[in-house]
Amino acid sequence: MPRNAFYAQSGGVTAVINASAAGVIEAARKHRKHIGKVYAGRNGILGALQEDLIDTGKESPAAIRALRNTPGGAFGSARYKLKGVEKGGREYERLIEVFKAHDIGYFFYNGGNDSADTCLKVSQMSATMGYPIIAVHVPKTVDNDLPITDCCPGFGSVAKYVATSMMEAVLDVESMAKTSTKVFILEVMGRHAGWITAATGLAQRKPGQGPHILLFPEVPWNEEAFLARVEETVKRYGYCAVGASEGLQDAGGKFLSESGLKDAFGHAQLGGVAPMLASLVQSKLKLKQHWAVADYLQRSARHIASRTDLEQSYAVGKAAVELAVKGMNSVMPTIVRASSRPYRWKVGVAKLSDVANVEKKMPREFITADGFHITDKCRKYLTPLISGEAFPPFEDGLPQYVRLKNAAVRKKTGAWSP
C-alpha cells in the first residue's frame, strides 16, 4: 500500500528552491505504487506542527512545472528550529502524531545545515516511537556551506546574480570615475562562509578590472591593510570596486556590523557592512564612494538564475524521492563533480549523520595569499556553477511567476500549542 509524503521548505529561500519542490512532486507522481499524496507544510515545519497541510495533488501539472521558474518558497518556509529531546521532545512527538494521522511515511525536508539535523532527528524519533518514517534531506542553501556535496542548490544562482551585478556596476563606476565615484562597495550575503563574496570576484575578467578587493568572513578584518589597498588601487586604476561579505569580522570573531555604530536615535545601526566601509573610505581617504546592499534581491533573483543550479535543484528533489522509495533513510542526495572542464556532474548520496551541523567554509587555497581575492583554483570551481541561463517566461515586461492554490488538507488531530 502506498503511503503519503510530507515536504517542507526550511530556512532562507532561494531562487530555485521551488525547482526542488517540483522535483519531489513530479517524481512522487511517477511512484504511485509507493507514494500516495504529497502534502506540503504551510510555512515549512510549522505546517506539520499546526497540522496545516497543503494538498499538492490539487495543483495542475502546469502549475507544478512552473515552480521551476518561480523564486521564493511556494508553500511558505520557516526559520524554526525544533526543540530537541533535551527540552522533552514534545515537538517531535507532535510531528509524529500529525504524520500518523495523515499516514505519512516519507519526510522530505528542503533546507541547509540546521534542517539536515532536524531531518535526521525525525527519522530517529519516529523509529524510537514505533512509527518509522523514511526521512530524506533535500539540500538547499545560498551559503554553499553544506559538507560532502560539491556545491549546494541555490548557490549557483546567487553566485551568477552577484557576479553579473558586480560586472555591470564596475562598468558603470569605471566609466564615471574621472569626475565621480572612486570607490564602490557591494555587500553580499554569507555570514560565516565567503562563497558568495568569492563569486563577485568572477566579474574580474582581466587584471586591473574590478572588483579589486574581496572581503571574506574567513579573513580577519584589517582596517589599515584595506584602506592602503583601496588607496593604491584608485591611484593605479582610477577607481576601486569592492565585494564585501555581510559577515566580515575581526580576528576575535566580532562582526563589523556589530561594531557599535549608532543612528541618531541611539539605536545600533541595522546591518550594513557596506555603508560602514563606505563611511571609512570617505572619512579616512576622502574619496567619493557609493555602496549597494543587495539583500533579498540576490537570493530571489530567479530572472538571472544559473541553468546548472536550476537543473541540480530539480535533480536533488527528484533523487530524494527515488532514494526514499528504495527505502534509503536518513540520507541526502549530493552533487558529485566528475570533471570541471567540461563540467560533468551526477547525483550522489550522503548519510545525514555526516552532514548535520557541519559547515563548509572557503578553503584557504581558494583565497589569494594577500587575502583580498580568489585564486584560479577557485574560479575553476565556481565557473561551472553559474553557467547556463534559464530565463523565466515574461508577460507585460515582468517574469511570470506562479502562485499555487495551496489548498488546505482537512485536519484530523486537535489543536496544538507549542
Place this chain on the structure above:
Amino acid sequence: MPRNAFYAQSGGVTAVINASAAGVIEAARKHRKHIGKVYAGRNGILGALQEDLIDTGKESPAAIRALRNTPGGAFGSARYKLKGVEKGGREYERLIEVFKAHDIGYFFYNGGNDSADTCLKVSQMSATMGYPIIAVHVPKTVDNDLPITDCCPGFGSVAKYVATSMMEAVLDVESMAKTSTKVFILEVMGRHAGWITAATGLAQRKPGQGPHILLFPEVPWNEEAFLARVEETVKRYGYCAVGASEGLQDAGGKFLSESGLKDAFGHAQLGGVAPMLASLVQSKLKLKQHWAVADYLQRSARHIASRTDLEQSYAVGKAAVELAVKGMNSVMPTIVRASSRPYRWKVGVAKLSDVANVEKKMPREFITADGFHITDKCRKYLTPLISGEAFPPFEDGLPQYVRLKNAAVRKKTGAWSP
C-alpha cells in the same frame, strides 16, 4: 565636403546609453557625404576640453554593434557642468578651439537636463564665435524627467529592473514572513522625481500583494501615516513591502537622508533612506525588517534591460544624426507615444530651448489619493516602457560586454588647463 562629428556621454550612465552611441556611430557611417569621422570624448565633455578624443573609426562594426549589449559609458562619461558666459565663457571658447582644430561640425551630446542646456549653449556660442556647429542632444536619463519626450531612454530598463527585483523580493518575504522578516524596504534612485519608485509598484499584480507602500519624493514624508500604514498592512497581509525613493523629503523639501543621522565616528550617515526607514520600523513598531539599496546595480542592469528602452535608445541616437545632416540645429529627438495598447511610438523632435533645465515630475494623477501607490493610469503609462526582453549574449555564465579600443586622436592644440 563632409565634416567630423563629436559625440560625448554626460552624467550618470545607464544600461543602454551605449545603444545610443551605437545609433549615432552606425548612422554616421551611413552618411559619409555629410559626416567624416566620429570622435568621442574620453570621459565625456572633459575629452573635448582636454582634446582627448577617441577615434571611433578604429572600432570594428562588430564592436560598435556590441555596444547595444553593454552597460556603462563605453567612452567614459562625466559629471561636469561647463562654466557659463557669466564666468567668462572660457570653457566654451576652448571647446570651439578644439572643434575647429579637428574640423568638427556636428556636436552630439548624450545626457539629461543639464547637458541639454550645455548642448544649446554650444550651438549658440559657436554661432557667436563665427564657427557654427550643429548641436543635437541625445536624451538619456534613468530619472525619466526630461520634458516633451513621452519617456527618457534609460528609464525603461531601470524600471524593468526595479519592478522585477521587487516582485522577486516580495515572493521571498511573503514566503518567510510567518517566522522571519515582516517589513522589507527597497530604496531606488530618483532624487527629485518618483518615476523609478513608481516602477517598483508594477510588481503588485493583485491587491494585497507587495509592494504595499511607495514613498515618492513628490509626496511629503509623513512618519505617522507611514508607520500606521505599515502596521495595518502587516496585520492584514502578514508582511509589508515598501518601495522608497532615495529623494524622500519632508514638506519643507529637506531630504530624509540628511536628517542628522550620524555614525559612531560622528560623521553624517552616508545615503540610505532604506536603513533609516528600517530603523524606524524596528524601533517604533518592533517589527523585524530587512532592506536593500540597489544603487548602481539598478542603472547598469543590462542583463534585464527593456527591449522597448533599448530600441528607443538606439533610435534617438540614429535620429540625432539624421536631424543633423538635414541641418536641424539645437534640437533633441523625442519619443512620441501614438498609442498605449497596443504600444506604438515614433521619434519626434523638440527644440532644445524648450527642453533645457525643465524637470518633469510624476503628475498627481499617477499617484493614488492617499499618496502611497500608483494609479491605473500610471500603470498604463509605465507598462509598455518595460516590455520586451533583450538579454545580452553570455559566456561562461556571465554577460559578454564589449570593451572598446578607444584609440586616441593625435592632438593638434596646446595643453589647456581650466
